[in-house]
Amino acid sequence: MNTQAPFARMNGLGNEILVIDMRGRNDRVTPEAAIALASGEHTHFDQIMAIHDARLHGTDFRVEILNADGSQAEACGNGTRCVVQALSAETGRMSYTFETRAGIVNAEEHADGTISVDMGKPVFDWDKIPLAEEFHDTSRIELQIGPIDAPILHSPSVASMGNPHAIFWVERDIHDYDIRRFGPLLENHPIFPNRANITIAQVTSPTSIEMWTWERGAGLTKACGSAACATAVSAARTGRTGRKMTVTVPGGPLEIEWRENDHVIMTGPAEWEWSGHVDPATGSWEREGETA
Numbered sequence: 001m002n003t004q005a006p007f008a009r010m011n012g013l014g015n016e017i018l019v020i021d022m023r024g025r026n027d028r029v030t031p032e033a034a035i036a037l038a039s040g041e042h043t044h045f046d047q048i049m050a051i052h053d054a055r056l057h058g059t060d061f062r063v064e065i066l067n068a069d070g071s072q073a074e075a076c077g078n079g080t081r082c083v084v085q086a087l088s089a090e091t092g093r094m095s096y097t098f099e100t101r102a103g104i105v106n107a108e109e110h111a112d113g114t115i116s117v118d119m120g121k122p123v124f125d126w127d128k129i130p131l132a133e134e135f136h137d138t139s140r141i142e143l144q145i146g147p148i149d150a151p152i153l154h155s156p157s158v159a160s161m162g163n164p165h166a167i168f169w170v171e172r173d174i175h176d177y178d179i180r181r182f183g184p185l186l187e188n189h190p191i192f193p194n195r196a197n198i199t200i201a202q203v204t205s206p207t208s209i210e211m212w213t214w215e216r217g218a219g220l221t222k223a224c225g226s227a228a229c230a231t232a233v234s235a236a237r238t239g240r241t242g243r244k245m246t247v248t249v250p251g252g253p254l255e256i257e258w259r260e261n262d263h264v265i266m267t268g269p270a271e272w273e274w275s276g277h278v279d280p281a282t283g284s285w286e287r288e289g290e291t292a
């Protein structure tokens with residue numbers, strides 16, 4: 001079998017994504033290949049979105065998501081937007097249904113080039129996020145960073161969009177906080193048995209939030225779509241905002257709507273950078289027109 005699979009280097013508001021076409025194959029992208037690609041001088045990425053043939057009736061494709069550390073993720077909003085753009089460029093079709101570890105995900109590209117992803121319903125039950133201890137109110141749990149009597153970050157909201165998120169609310173500029181120091185400590189905190197994506201968020205109006213995220217398995221990224229959704233629903237459920245808002249991440253704005261049917265719709269752009277071929281077993285790659 002030809003070991004090389006086509007891939008495209010894309011991004012969703014700066015969230016660096018490799019979309020790898022694994023259709024027609026029965027192998028998969030290995031964690032080792034993901035780590036090799038992520039640490040490549042040119043191929044650095046935050047996530048891999050591997051497109052596989054559909055397994056479930058009513059879906060177009062199955063998508064496997066790997067973080068830069070080789071770990072599997074259940075959801076990736078920005079990566080899903082990149083997959084839709086890559087497929088619409090190939091087929092001309094604008095809407096798709098994917099099977100992911102988080103469940104069935106519907107997504108569509110609009111005439112203006114933006115792409116909406118139905119990220120499904122948020123989950124707030126402590127044991128489904130999951131958390132290691134029972135919390136009845138996951139909109140504010142007892143967790144803090146810094147001195148007991150003067151915590152720097154404390155009382156996060158926690159939620160799952162298929163993947164676990166903790167959101168720390170701040171009153172000052174989010175960049176006043178050293179997320180590179182706190183992020184890994186909180187990502188790996190024992191309260192999160194599956195680790196967690198860590199967001200620092202400032203509500204700037206009833207319809208706007210500014211945030212940035214230390215991602216599980218990828219570190220500090222320019223955008224985290226599922227975190228933007230988890231932050232939006234946590235802001236709405238605690239009365240900080242309405243249910244429709246603009247969430248601005250370092251890479252730009254995402255439009256989030258938590259609909260009455262409990263589904264969270266996220267809309268934003270995806271950009272194509274360049275493409276080539278990669279061995280999904282080893283991570284060796286060749287950029288179109290170049291040899292790695």
Ligand SMILES: N[C@H](CCC[C@H](N)C(=O)O)C(=O)O
Pocket residue numbers: 015046047067072073074075076077078079163164197215216217218223224225226227
């Ligand atoms: N690091 C995340 C997966 C990617 C999420 C993010 N890039 C997005 O756009 O949703 C996790 O391990 O749960």
